[in-house]
Amino acid sequence: MKTYQSPSQRPDTDTVVAIGSFDGVHLGHQALLTHLKERAQHYAVPSVVYTFDPPTRVLLRGVDYLSTLPEKLAVLERYGVDEVIAVPFNREFAARPKEAFLEDLRILRPKAIVVGEDFGFGKGRSGTARDLEAVTQDLVLVPMQRLHGEDIKSTRVRALLAEGQVEKTAELLGRAYDAIGVVVHGDALGRTIGFPTANIKVPEGKMLPIGVFAVHFAVNDRIYAGMANVGRRPTVNGVTLRFEVHVLDFEGDLYGKEVQVKFRHFLRGEQKFSGLEELRSQLAADRERTRELLG
Numbered sequence: 001m002k003t004y005q006s007p008s009q010r011p012d013t014d015t016v017v018a019i020g021s022f023d024g025v026h027l028g029h030q031a032l033l034t035h036l037k038e039r040a041q042h043y044a045v046p047s048v049v050y051t052f053d054p055p056t057r058v059l060l061r062g063v064d065y066l067s068t069l070p071e072k073l074a075v076l077e078r079y080g081v082d083e084v085i086a087v088p089f090n091r092e093f094a095a096r097p098k099e100a101f102l103e104d105l106r107i108l109r110p111k112a113i114v115v116g117e118d119f120g121f122g123k124g125r126s127g128t129a130r131d132l133e134a135v136t137q138d139l140v141l142v143p144m145q146r147l148h149g150e151d152i153k154s155t156r157v158r159a160l161l162a163e164g165q166v167e168k169t170a171e172l173l174g175r176a177y178d179a180i181g182v183v184v185h186g187d188a189l190g191r192t193i194g195f196p197t198a199n200i201k202v203p204e205g206k207m208l209p210i211g212v213f214a215v216h217f218a219v220n221d222r223i224y225a226g227m228a229n230v231g232r233r234p235t236v237n238g239v240t241l242r243f244e245v246h247v248l249d250f251e252g253d254l255y256g257k258e259v260q261v262k263f264r265h266f267l268r269g270e271q272k273f274s275g276l277e278e279l280r281s282q283l284a285a286d287r288e289r290t291r292e293l294l295g
């Protein structure tokens with residue numbers, strides 16, 4: 001999959017283009033990708049995703065993002081997209097009139113354009129999906145995808161993650177929510193209670209689910225069962241939010257390693273225990289439950 005930062009960087013050919021933030025690449029986005037690939041095959045031209053980095057809502061509303069750019073690119077590649085144009089999104093870009101955006105699209109020579117029916121673009125979202133007919137003869141408007149009577153939107157995914165509801169999140173994504181980060185040093189307390197925990201640093205602004213979870217932990221091309229805590233560690237009077245994983249049946253040094261964590265099941269909310277001994281016995285119970293859930 002090739003990636004570019006602007007339409008003029010790609011070779012001058014016809015294309016089919018899907019446009020959007022694609023934050024989280026959830027089932028709604030995947031519906032767009034299905035149409036994108038079908039249209040690209042029909043016209044025998046490359047399938048191109050035109051997206052924004054950071055996602056528009058992250059810049060304009062200050063919310064956390066679900067996918068870092070590398071995470072988004074990896075998922076789009078897995079779904080069979082030929083090319084991605086990830087334009088750096090800033091206030092200047094957001095303030096451009098809709099005509100400027102249409103001029104950019106024209107460079108892509110779009111045989112077809114695929115967007116969600118609620119798509120808006122340009123300054124103040126003055127451009128609507130129908131305006132795209134100015135630059136293509138084949139406009140595909142994908143209706144809002146719904147699950148259990150609710151719209152599938154990244155805002156809903158964020159709300160679920162904030163409540164630790166990773167199983168429901170996975171339903172909306174069509175895969176487990178995940179995070180990639182690097183193992184850093186913590187307070188070296190974990191090992192003293194028999195549960196060493198890898199402290200994981202993720203890029204700033206990456207959304208994490210809050211609570212205690214059964215997870216899959218990938219490192220060095222291997223996958224382990226693990227249990228994660230995303231919280232403030234009230235038992236040891238922690239203040240900042242930490243993301244820690246105890247990896248089951250693992251011994252070794254993880255410092256400096258890049259790891260991927262897939263959030264599988266919610267175990268419980270974070271609690272304040274009377275001391276490390278009470279925390280230790282709860283962790284032993286969490287480990288048993290994790291074994292049951294992940295086999």
Ligand SMILES: Cc1cc2nc3c(=O)[nH]c(=O)nc-3n(C[C@H](O)[C@H](O)[C@H](O)COP(=O)(O)O)c2cc1C
Pocket residue numbers: 186187188189190191196197198199212213227228229232233234235236244245246269270271272273279283286
């Ligand atoms: C699965 C799991 C669940 C945890 N649950 C709690 C909790 O409920 N309350 C709490 O204060 N700390 C909890 N912790 C965090 C521990 O307090 C933390 O791992 C310990 O302080 C060691 O920190 P260190 O890695 O900086 O040495 C949990 C950690 C893990 C791995």
Ligand SMILES: Nc1ncnc2c1ncn2[C@@H]1O[C@H](COP(=O)(O)OP(=O)(O)O)[C@@H](O)[C@H]1O
Pocket residue numbers: 183184185186187188189190191192195196197198199245246247248249250251252253254255
């Ligand atoms: N089963 C395991 N799960 C997580 N980390 C482990 C495990 N076994 C060894 N480690 C190592 O121990 C470190 C965590 O030990 P800990 O005492 O909690 O120290 P720190 O506070 O520095 O994270 C990890 O970063 C990793 O290098």
